[in-house]
Amino acid sequence: MAASKMGDAGSALAVIVGDPGERQSIRAALADWEGGPLDIHWADTLAQGVDLLVKGRITAVVLGLTLPDCEGLDGFVTVSNAAPQLPVLILSAVRDEGLAQQAVARGASDYLLKTHLDSHSLRRAIRGLIERTAVEEALFAEKERAEVTLNSIGDAVLSTDLAGRVTYLNAVAEAMTGWRREEAAGRPLAEVFHIIDGTTREPAQNPMGLAVQENRTVGLTANCIMVRRDGVEMAIEDSATPIHDRKGQVTGAVIVLRDVSAAREASLRLSHLAHHDSLTDLPNRLLLNDRLARAIAVAGRHGRRLAVLFVDIDHFKHMNDSLGHAIGDRLLQSVAARLTACVRSSDTVSRQGGDEFIVLLSEIERGDDAAATAGKIIESLAEPHQLAEHELHITVSVGVSVSPDDGVDPENLIERADIAMYHAKQQGRARFACFTSDMHVRVFERQSLEASLQGALQRHEIEVHYQAMMDLGTGAIVGFEALARWMHPERGPILPSQFVPIAEGCGLIVPIGQWVLRESCRQARAWQDDGLPSLPVSVNVSAFEFRSAGFLHGVREILRESRLESRYLQLELTEGVLMTQGASTATTLRALKAMGVGLAIDDFGMGYSSLSHLNQFPIDVLKVDQSFVHEITHATDAAPIVSAVISIGKSLKQRVVAEGVETAGQLACLRAMGCGEGQGYYFSRPLPAAHFAKVLVDRPRNIASA
Ligand code: C2E
Numbered sequence: 001m002a003a004s005k006m007g008d009a010g011s012a013l014a015v016i017v018g019d020p021g022e023r024q025s026i027r028a029a030l031a032d033w034e035g036g037p038l039d040i041h042w043a044d045t046l047a048q049g050v051d052l053l054v055k056g057r058i059t060a061v062v063l064g065l066t067l068p069d070c071e072g073l074d075g076f077v078t079v080s081n082a083a084p085q086l087p088v089l090i091l092s093a094v095r096d097e098g099l100a101q102q103a104v105a106r107g108a109s110d111y112l113l114k115t116h117l118d119s120h121s122l123r124r125a126i127r128g129l130i131e132r133t134a135v136e137e138a139l140f141a142e143k144e145r146a147e148v149t150l151n152s153i154g155d156a157v158l159s160t161d162l163a164g165r166v167t168y169l170n171a172v173a174e175a176m177t178g179w180r181r182e183e184a185a186g187r188p189l190a191e192v193f194h195i196i197d198g199t200t201r202e203p204a205q206n207p208m209g210l211a212v213q214e215n216r217t218v219g220l221t222a223n224c225i226m227v228r229r230d231g232v233e234m235a236i237e238d239s240a241t242p243i244h245d246r247k248g249q250v251t252g253a254v255i256v257l258r259d260v261s262a263a264r265e266a267s268l269r270l271s272h273l274a275h276h277d278s279l280t281d282l283p284n285r286l287l288l289n290d291r292l293a294r295a296i297a298v299a300g301r302h303g304r305r306l307a308v309l310f311v312d313i314d315h316f317k318h319m320n321d322s323l324g325h326a327i328g329d330r331l332l333q334s335v336a337a338r339l340t341a342c343v344r345s346s347d348t349v350s351r352q353g354g355d356e357f358i359v360l361l362s363e364i365e366r367g368d369d370a371a372a373t374a375g376k377i378i379e380s381l382a383e384p385h386q387l388a389e390h391e392l393h394i395t396v397s398v399g400v401s402v403s404p405d406d407g408v409d410p411e412n413l414i415e416r417a418d419i420a421m422y423h424a425k426q427q428g429r430a431r432f433a434c435f436t437s438d439m440h441v442r443v444f445e446r447q448s449l450e451a452s453l454q455g456a457l458q459r460h461e462i463e464v465h466y467q468a469m470m471d472l473g474t475g476a477i478v479g480f481e482a483l484a485r486w487m488h489p490e491r492g493p494i495l496p497s498q499f500v501p502i503a504e505g506c507g508l509i510v511p512i513g514q515w516v517l518r519e520s521c522r523q524a525r526a527w528q529d530d531g532l533p534s535l536p537v538s539v540n541v542s543a544f545e546f547r548s549a550g551f552l553h554g555v556r557e558i559l560r561e562s563r564l565e566s567r568y569l570q571l572e573l574t575e576g577v578l579m580t581q582g583a584s585t586a587t588t589l590r591a592l593k594a595m596g597v598g599l600a601i602d603d604f605g606m607g608y609s610s611l612s613h614l615n616q617f618p619i620d621v622l623k624v625d626q627s628f629v630h631e632i633t634h635a636t637d638a639a640p641i642v643s644a645v646i647s648i649g650k651s652l653k654q655r656v657v658a659e660g661v662e663t664a665g666q667l668a669c670l671r672a673m674g675c676g677e678g679q680g681y682y683f684s685r686p687l688p689a690a691h692f693a694k695v696l697v698d699r700p701r702n703i704a705s706a
Pocket residue numbers: 467482483484495496497500513516540541542572602603626659660661662679680681682686
């Protein structure tokens with residue numbers, strides 16, 4: 001039977017009724033339908049009806065129980081199989097009311113007895129069907145919308161029922177868990193959503209149970225890892241929220257989770273940065289302190305020892321300045337790699353900053369083991385470092401401290417290794433030293449001396465003593481050397497060998513040196529004014545002072561102030577000054593020479609001056625170091641060396657002064673070698689100005705008899 005045109009916007013009703021009279025009644029009853037557009041499609045048989053349902057966009061069905069091709073419930077079963085979602089109104093004879101009720105029990109929406117097939121009842125029943133369809137469609141659309149929403153958010157969403165069985169997963173949850181929604185449905189949550197504690201790797205508490213139990217949103221344990229169905233692990237963050245029905249009863253829970261692997265990795269990277277040196281990627285001071293504290297605790301529990309090695313590159317600053325920081329950086333990286341290769345993986349190599357590295361040997365048998373490692377480090381780092389086109393040769397100094405022997409406090413151990421390292425440097429570098437308690441005293445002494453040296457000049461604690469220099473041939477005094485003394489109020493006189501290195505270390509050598517120079521020039525002039533013999537004064541200048549900015553200007557000013565003629569001033573420099581800064585050293589020396597100031601090389605023979613070098617500088621005097629003079633009467637190399645220096649001096653037209661002459665035997669040797677001048681206790685000790693003035697008047701007695 002033909003169907004009327006289906007409307008797009010309105011409802012479409014399929015009427016599957018065999019009896020023409022009944023169809024007529026229905027048509028009449030719906031003739032002036034008012035509930036919006038309604039298309040009616042007619043079918044006389046079940047087959048035609050099913051055809052309609054399959055093809056058409058039907059909203060609701062009116063189904064007779066007696067059809068030419070089907071009797072009873074079978075018709076309904078066929079219809080509901082063909083279109084399970086459609087509401088069906090059963091039209092039945094009174095005698096079939098039982099069947100109609102069975103149909104309703106199996107999903108039909110309602111039934112109407114043919115005896116009630118009046119306009120009012122039919123319309124009401126059909127309106128009910130159409131409305132129900134509309135509600136279901138709206139629900140379906142709502143569900144679709146929710147579904148799309150859930151699938152479009154980046155988080156995974158899972159829901160469970162009250163028993164903790166999975167009821168739903170969105171697309172992200174499917175991807176993250178590796179379970180498809182259909183497979184997961186009905187399974188226990190723990191099977192689908194398998195989580196463990198990232199640290200202990202024990203199963204983590206599932207937040208869902210707690211959310212249901214306590215009826216509140218629950219966050220997840222920190223550092224949670226989800227194990228996907230295929231075993232892949234990912235760091236997650238999640239929360240669970242209870243679901244309520246309309247009456248407020250909890251019916252299940254929704255779990256929302258997010259893959260935070262990337263974020264957690266980023267935070268791990270940040271923490272790595274905070275604990276490592278960016279240049280070498282070695283642990284930094286922070287991490288070392290932490291590891292050291294742990295290692296001390298562990299070693300303490302097991303009655304074992306550990307060692308701290310303080311490693312410092314010798315003359316690094318010089319290399320860094322001369323080769324450029326890029327090469328300096330690469331050298332540090334090369335050192336880091338070699339250090340790491342020298343120790344066990346359980347040990348820690350850290351960079352403290354600059355050229356300082358600290359190695360923690362977390363477990364050693366005896367103190368000797370640390371010394372062995374220190375030796376290995378020194379050897380390994382001495383191998384050439386090939387950096388681009390540079391082949392660098394370096395040495396390191398290493399200080400060793402051992403716990404518990406030298407302390408059980410991280411800071412203390414590091415400080416003591418540092419002290420030992422400093423000691424190794426003092427001993428000549430390229431070596432290691434193990435901490436001993438007297439080193440500590442020395443460093444402590446150094447610190448306290450430095451503090452009191454700060455105000456020594458202002459407190460007039462610095463004095464100048466004078467020592468005569470003799471002509472070995474005639475026995476005449478030919479000059480005198482100014483030697484500084486620090487008259488410490490508590491410790492008594494402190495010799496320059498003790499305080500000059502400290503003054504050099506803290507820069508105080510510049511004002512102290514200036515003061516000694518000024519005082520010596522003033523004194524020399526004063527003695528001349530008093531009618532004493534006019535003799536040159538020799539003043540020591542340390543390399544540090546010589547290189548300081550205002551040095552030349554200072555000398556000129558002091559000569560002017562003191563009115564001492566420049567030929568009565570001689571400056572004593574060590575070989576080191578000549579070795580270091582070629583060009584500017586020569587310029588300064590020539591300027592001094594031009595001023596008329598005499599120049600002497602002190603402690604000659606101790607440094608590495610080559611003859612060609614000596615030639616370049618306007619030197620007047622070579623002072624032979626006293627260590628050679630003391631040995632001169634023994635069967636050692638000393639005599640030939642002194643003799644060589646004397647001939648060098650002669651060939652370069654330089655005077656030669658033997659320092660530290662203590663005995664008549666030494667004097668006789670020097671005279672026999674043709675040494676021109678001498679200085680030493682044999683003639684006169686360094687004396688305070690007032691005493692020395694008397695020596696100038698009387699002449700030393702010894703020389704007269706010599
Ligand atoms: P130096 O310039 O070689 O001075 C000679 C040192 O030998 C002096 O030591 C002197 O007291 C000592 N001496 C002299 N005759 C003998 C002897 O027969 N036997 C022995 N064993 N020693 C003798 P001092 O005064 O302790 O000075 C040590 C060094 O300190 C000096 O060595 C000098 O390099 C430095 N110095 C002294 N005064 C000053 C100063 O004002 N400024 C700077 N920069 N350095 C200074």
